[in-house]
Amino acid sequence: MAEPLPVVLIVEDDLQMQRFLRTALTQHRYRPVEALTAREAFVQQAGHHPDVILLDLGLPDGDGTDVARRIRAEARTPIIVLSARGQEGDKVTALDAGADDYLTKPFGIEELLARLRVALRHAARPEGTDAEPVVEFGVIRVDLDKRDVRRAGEPVHLTPTEYRVLSTLARHPGRVMTHRQLLQEVWGPYAGDQTHSLRVHMTQLRHKLEKDPARPRHLTTEIGVGYRLQVD
Helix, strand or coil, X not given: CCCCCCEEEEECCCHHHHHHHHHHHHHCCCEEEEECCHHHHHHHHHHHCCXXXXXXXXXXCEEHHHHHHHHHHHCCCCEEEEEECCCHHHHHHHHHCCCCEEEEECCCHHHHHHHHXXXXXXXXXXXXXXXXXXXXXXXXXXXXXCCEEEECXXXXXXXXXXXXXXXXXXXXXXXXXXXXXXXXXXXXXXXXXXXXXXXXXXXXXXXXXCCCCCXXXXXXXXXXXXXXXXXX
């Protein structure tokens, strides 16, 4: 018996963009379900229990951030925000409200498929379980259980704060983490504005882990939003 196709709920009021997404997803063995409004999104979410949600922020009857917040309060379904350029503040708000990732319009099909794979991989992890104990990218190996970081087999010395930043990203490989999310994980809920300190520690991590720190391949910046650990 054939395995059922992953269901992707497309919440998008732009008919041209919706058509593009429908065609691309169908061609790559996903089953698209569509909603033009926030109200339809809630109906389709309840009726189809999608595996992933693609969510436009600008909907005719509501704000996509409110949709993300309401869905996240009820379900663990991964939410990938679809956002126009220049809306970094909206992206951050949506991510902090419970969205898992975002795509900036216009985007390519390969980027979309990559984000879907990451979302499905995270969703497949049972609730309450830890991340994969070993995360590898390039020549770097991070053993989260042993708190051990190696570069081409050689141990890398990290300060406690550097390790907390890296391990937070490593627990969510491929996903964007906002500045606020990282600050709360690393410095605690009452961290205050430590954005400059976070930037300094990211710079130090890149010098220790990246082949070319000035052009990082793995510890990447999401401008105006946060950081992402790109795995191979």
